[in-house]
Every structure is written in C-alpha cells, then in structure tokens.
Amino acid sequence: MPPNTESVQVDAVQDVTEQFQKKLNLRELAHKGRYLVYPETKYPELVAFEHTDPGHKGDPEKKSLFGAATRVIESTPHIGTEIHGVQLHQLTEQQKNDLALLVAERGVVFFRKQEIDVYQGRELGKHFGPLHIHQNFGHPEGLPEVHVIHFDEDSDQTHFKYFSHQDGWHNDVPYELNPAGLTFLKIDTLPSSGGDTMWSSGYAAYDKLTPAFQKFIEGLEAVHSGFEQANSAIRAGRTVRRTPIETVHPVVRTHPVTGWKALWVQPGFTRRIVGLSKRESDAILDFLFQHIAGGHDFQVRLKWEEDTVAVWDNRSTFHNAIFDYLDVGLRHGWRITPQGEVPYFDPNSKSKAETSVRRHTKGPQGDSYNYLL
Template identity: 45%
Template sequence: MSTTSTVTAHETSGSIKVKAEEKQEQTEYKYAHLLPTFPKDEHYPPLEPFEHVDPGHRALQHPNPRQFLENAKVSQLTPPAGEEIRGVNLATLTNDERDELALEVAKRKVLVLRDQQDFIERGPDFWLEWGRHFGRLHIHPTSGHPDGYPHLHLVYRDKHSTFNYEHSDRTIATSWHSDVSYERQPPGLTTLFLVAAPETGGDTVFTSQVTTLRRLSPDFVAFLRTLRATHSAHEQAEFSRAGNRGGVVRREPVVHEHPVIRRHPVTGEEALYVNRQFTRRIVGFKKEESDAILNFLYDHIDRSIDSQVRTHWEPYTVVLWDNRVTAHSAILDFTEEGAVRHGIRITPQAERPIPANPDLKLN
C-alpha cells in the first residue's frame, strides 16, 4: 500500500511539463489501473426495486453468531460504536462467516479490520464477488470508477485535483452523510479501503445515528417518528454537470422520501436518518418549518462527539460500516500537503428504509 504517492487521475494542468510528470507518475504507481475514469458515453436506466434479504438475519440462527471472531483480537473503539479487529482474514471467510460479519456490523455499526493485504491485493473481480454477498451492487451516478468496473466507487484526491463531491465555500470541510441516501433503496453494509493515503491526516469519522437519536427527548423523538423527508440526487448531479468531479452523469437524478427515523431490519434499533448532504425537505411542512427542524438535526449530528468513531488508515486497513444507522465524513486536513488519498468503496444496496412508526406511509 502506498502512503506518499503523488499521482493524478488524469491530466488537469495546462503545463506540458506537469503533464509529462503526471504520466510518468501514473506509470510508476502500483494502483494506476484503479484510478478514476469517467466514460462520457456511459449511461444507465433508472434503478428498479428489488427484494433485499439481509445476511445478518441468517446469522441470528447460528449457534454462535460471533464464531468468525473466535481467534481474533477484538477491541471496542467507543461504547456507542466501533470495533477494531485483528486476526480475521476477510478474503477467506466462508458464506456463513460473512453472514456473521454482517450481523456484527449491524450491532457495532463500524468495524475496522487491520492487516487485510490478502483482501486488498485480490483485486476488482474478488471485491465485486465479496460485495454481492451483502446486496445488489450500486453504480454511482457521478463518481469515478476503475476502467471496466463501474460498480466500484472511488474516492480520490491528489496534489492537482479532487474527484470527490466537495465544496470549498464552507469554513469546515466535514460533510456528514449516509451514502447515496437519495436512492429508493440506499446502501446497507459498506466496505472501504485506501490504496494510497497521506502519512498523517485523511481519517474517516463515523457517528452512530442510533446514539444521536437517543440523545433527544422522548417527546421530540415521538414527533420525529411521524415525519418523512425528501433526499435528492439533483444537487450532486448538477455539481458534476458544471464540470466538477469528472463531469458525467450516468443515471438521471432522483428524489425519494424516507422516514426521518428508520428501523434496522435485523437489530430493530431505531436511527436518525437525515444528513446535510442529501436530505432536502420535511414532507408537508413549509420551508421555514422544515429548515428549522432539519438544521437543528444537522447541528446535533455535527456536534455528536460522544457518538463518534475516528478511523486512522493504517496500511491494509478495511473498514465496514452500516450506512443505515451511521453517518460519516472524510477529514480533509491533508489537502495543503498535496498528498494522495485513493480509496475503493464497495456499496451493496439494502431494503427501502423501514419507518420506526409502522403507520407512516411513504410515497
């Protein structure tokens, strides 16, 4: 794994000299075949609904649902969420052990697995097979992907450019979100690893949306259970259409309603399900009313220090998290150093969010 590479995804400088240097760097970079591409002729139809069966359900029937951790060293990262695990090789887990892993992710929200060189070096075809065990793989409508592998989402920034969904007009770069929450069936168990990372900085921070919800007063939570909110892909699509990221939109943007509080299909836990990046409006409320509720919740999430897990990207680290019950953000504290941060995300979709209030109807 590279920690100090200085490569670029494609030629962005007007300088011939810089372009030549970039081309040489790409040739020498071990993971150049995983750099983001943005084919202009790549388009996909709208996503169709599908039935999702969470693999964690199967693990509930196992005599020991944590059998896969029998010879591992497991350290709790914080009481609300997070475990660091050493001694488990993700690449060799059986299907039953993958189911147990899914249940552990659902319960602990974030798993940080160290020493996963075997998993990372197996390459794209294996990563796709891995992801399909947990759900239908998502093709991101605007992000870069490795050539020939549209189901692999890339996070990428180098000294010349960024291909992430970033905005530079805020005083704080932290941007809490749940991945592509605008989809009718957003992701569940998600896998991310970095193949190039800054020597320092570039961590990822997670917050438990189960815990952020529990911090609220019971009467307010009861009120939130009655609410639906829209999540929109339009702003992200327009960001790309404006020439940012890679300038492509592979699938037309959508807007979907989700419950403000959702219930996890395996654990039954309730979690707050709004995020500043994609949530837009409380359904049925006037703009000022909606803004007041959502901005309070966004600020509450922003300040959720006592619900958070911060992951430092040691070489050959793989992080798994449940997008249904967490929010996360990259920490962009390395950008002035010009370092490379190059990650691969495997993003299986899950069920349509289940309202905590069974009487809540979604359009």
C-alpha cells in the first residue's frame, strides 16, 4: 500500500514550483507578522502503510555520529542527549541512521547553533518517513509539510488564560493510522525569557508502574481523537482538508527499533479505553495522565537558544510546550513530522529497564559521557 500519497504528489509540484520561486526565510517573515496560508484544498484520506525505520541500520556504538561531535552530553539518566559540533543539514546517510537509533533509545536529542533551513529540514525529514501534512493547520506558502510555531503578545490568549500545563502533555497526531515517528523542531526566535519545552519518557513511565499494573494495561487499547483540532479549525472559519478521525491504538506500544515497551496515552488526544465503562476508563486514564505529568524523574526540560533543533521520537516520548511568554515576546520556529509505523504491542517485548546496559565512553575530545542501550 503506498505511503502518504498526497505528500508524494505535493513534492512533485513543489520541485517544479521552487525552480521559479524565491525560497522563504521564515524567521524574517515571522518578524513582519502572520504569514501562514490556509488553503481550501481537500486532501485524500490517509491509508495505513508499512514503515521501515532507518534506526534498524544504525550502529549500536553511533561511531559516525559521536565521532563527528565535539561533545556529547547526557541531559538526564532516562531521557535526553545533547550533541555539539554536528550540523544536521550535513549528515551522511549513516549519521542519519545512527541518529534514528540514538533518538529511539534516548527519546530526544538536542543540537544547538544549527544552520539548517526549512527546505533542508524537509529533505532531512524524508529520510525518516513520509512527511505528515496536517489537515487543519496553516502552513508557509508552498510548504504544506511544515508546521509553524508562532506565538507572541498578539496571539489569542483565551485558551491559555486558565490552562493547566498538566493537561498539555501529548504526542503529535496520535489519531492518525500511522502517527508521527521521528520529529524535528527548530526554534529560531525567542522571547527574552520563557518558552521552554519538556519531554517525558514513555519507556520510563511504563517502568515506574508496578508489575501488576503493567500486566493490567498491556493489551488494552485506547481511542485517540482528531475531532477537537478539526472543530477548532471550523470555529475559526477554516477548511478541514481531510475527514476528522478517531483511531484505536495500544495503551502500551512496542518500539520497532529498540523493542522496548512504552506507555502511550496522554491527555492531549487520548479520550477513552476500549472495553471499559466510562468511570473505569476515566479513572485509569486520569491516573496515567497524572503519572506522566508528575514523573519529574523521567522528564527533561529544554531551555531553548535560538537556532536549536530538538529531534524526538513521538513513539516513546510525550512533550509539553510551556506557554509562559505570551506577554513577553515572539517565539517562532518550524517542525517537520515524518510518520512512523502503525502502533502495535508485542507481548514478547521487554521494558527498557529489563534490557538496558549503561556504557561509559570517551568522546573525540576526551569528554566522558554515558548512554543507555
């Protein structure tokens, strides 16, 4: 079955269009005002496809990636690695594969002082899967695969006035048949303070549950809904370009590269557990949502610098953007979202805690760093 067919069709049109069109500088546009377009184009429905993750080709030692770095820092024991001295738009094929494996293991990897532009980011993203095109959001002219972050003092703050960030944890587009896999976000403009992002490890969230509770939730399935996003677009008078859907995915999923179990429900889009009464489902989901939000020992918080890129795995992490800056200044960036496999649970898979071994390694400049395999 073909992958994201609409993305292939759009690529062909863009290849021709961009020969006659000046490339956009999104940072410059953001400082001039709102620049997104909201076309009335209708997209064909997405179909499930088989995904082969490039992380399978990654070197367990990540020699091509770590060997090119000037420094590698483990952000926390459970999640997050920061790599210095590597430019993402210059990665070799093997470095891309090593990155896919590293992100699968560590959840999120940070790169600072990145020169990559949105067009190079789009090409890089294609290595990791078909690029998702959102059915509701606006996008830069000619770049439908690009999701833009653009908030400042002029943004509508109604939603955030009493919003609790405990409810902000989510994965990207989990309601799709093939939800997001590896994801890239570059922030190029920041307010004077605020605008951090947090990630939480789905591996460690699973491992922190008792064996009895792990056994109970394994094999359960939950409904993830795209209706709220669609209804928001409708209220704003914008076109919903595909039919909104709800999709059933496992509560605990197995990562195709690591083979580790990860908790995979979150308050952003998970609505109910299949086969349970509403009271039962609400009670279980409320516990799991609080478990994720309160898991400070398996979270990492990034204080962005301009031109930082975060690369994370939507299959094994949750993330939460902190909207504490809306009366301070502009925060702007762009995201590329390759799709991964249809989520599944393998009852023979193991948890990260059951399989991980800590290795101590010397980096190219003599820096010591640890990483988990």
